Amino acid sequence: MTNTDQQRTMSIPSFAIGIAGGTGAGKTTVARTVADTVGEAVTRIPIDNYYEDLSHLDRAERADVNYDHPDAFEWDLLREHLESLLMGQPIEMPQYDFERHTRTDDSVRVEPTDVIVLEGILALHDDEIRELLDLRVYVMTDADVRILRRIERDVVERGRELEGVIDQYLETVKPMHERFVEPTKKDADVIIPEGANRMAVDLLVEKVQAELGGEHGDAVDTPRERARAERDELESTVSPLDPTE
Numbered sequence: 001m002t003n004t005d006q007q008r009t010m011s012i013p014s015f016a017i018g019i020a021g022g023t024g025a026g027k028t029t030v031a032r033t034v035a036d037t038v039g040e041a042v043t044r045i046p047i048d049n050y051y052e053d054l055s056h057l058d059r060a061e062r063a064d065v066n067y068d069h070p071d072a073f074e075w076d077l078l079r080e081h082l083e084s085l086l087m088g089q090p091i092e093m094p095q096y097d098f099e100r101h102t103r104t105d106d107s108v109r110v111e112p113t114d115v116i117v118l119e120g121i122l123a124l125h126d127d128e129i130r131e132l133l134d135l136r137v138y139v140m141t142d143a144d145v146r147i148l149r150r151i152e153r154d155v156v157e158r159g160r161e162l163e164g165v166i167d168q169y170l171e172t173v174k175p176m177h178e179r180f181v182e183p184t185k186k187d188a189d190v191i192i193p194e195g196a197n198r199m200a201v202d203l204l205v206e207k208v209q210a211e212l213g214g215e216h217g218d219a220v221d222t223p224r225e226r227a228r229a230e231r232d233e234l235e236s237t238v239s240p241l242d243p244t245e
C-alpha cells in the first residue's frame, strides 16, 4: 500500500492512546502487547526517543543528567510529531541509546496508522499532548516491584553497575516520580495495576478493535466521537468547586 493509499483509507485523526506510569511499571509491555495483538493498525511511539539530544556533552556529564525531569525531553518535537502522525503524515522518529545516554545518528521513518500509542513515564505530563489523546492510561505498580524490575533491566540490558542504578534511583528517579509522574495518575481515564495484566490488556485490545471497526472516514458516530462528545459535554456542564463552600 502506498503512503497516499494509506492516508486515504486511514481514519484522520488517528485514535491516540497515552500510556504513562513509573519506571518499570510495565508501560512498554502493555503497549507492545496491544500493538502485537491488534497488528499493523497500531504504531507505538516511545517518548524515550524524544530525550533531548545531549551529544555535545561527554559521557560522564551525560550520566549525571536528571532523565526523570520533564526538562530532559524535547517536547516541541514530540508535539509536532504526534500532531503529524494524527493528521496522517509520516515522521522521522529519533532513536535513543540508553547505554550511552544519547540520541543516535539514525532516525526511523514512521508511517501514520489508525491508532497511535504514546508510551513513557511522562506521557500524560504535557497539557497540549494530553489534549491530543483520546484515551489516557496510567500503569500503576508498587515502587518496590518497579525498582526490582529496573535493577534487573538496567544491569542486564543497559550495561549499568548496581551501585549506579541505586544512586540514580534515590537521587532522581524516585523524587521525580513523586513530583511529576505519579500526579498524572489523576488525568488518566483508566488505571492498570501491575503492568501487563491479562484482563486489562484484553480490555484495551477490545477498545482499540472497536475503534478500528467503527472508523470509516466520514462516519459521524464512531465510539471515539461519542466518547469525545460525552467528555466535552461533561466538561462544559461541570463547574469548578467553589473553594469557599
Ligand SMILES: Nc1ncnc2c1ncn2[C@@H]1O[C@H](COP(=O)(O)OP(=O)(O)O)[C@@H](O)[C@H]1O
Binding pocket: 021, 022, 023, 024, 025, 026, 027, 028, 029, 030, 149, 194, 195, 196, 197
Ligand atoms: N504484569 C506483569 N507481571 C510481571 N512482570 C511484568 C508485568 N508487566 C511487566 N512486567 C515485566 O516488568 C519489566 C518492566 O516492564 P516494562 O514494560 O519494560 O516497564 P516500563 O516500560 O514501564 O519501564 C519487564 O521485564 C516486563 O516483562
Ligand SMILES: O=c1ccn([C@@H]2O[C@H](COP(=O)(O)O)[C@@H](O)[C@H]2O)c(=O)[nH]1
Binding pocket: 022, 023, 024, 027, 028, 048, 051, 067, 068, 097, 098, 100, 101, 102, 120, 121, 173
Ligand atoms: O539516558 C537515559 C535516559 C533515561 N533513563 C531512564 O529511563 C527511564 C524511563 O524509561 P522506562 O522504560 O520508563 O523505565 C527513566 O526513569 C530514566 O531514569 C536513563 O537511565 N538514562
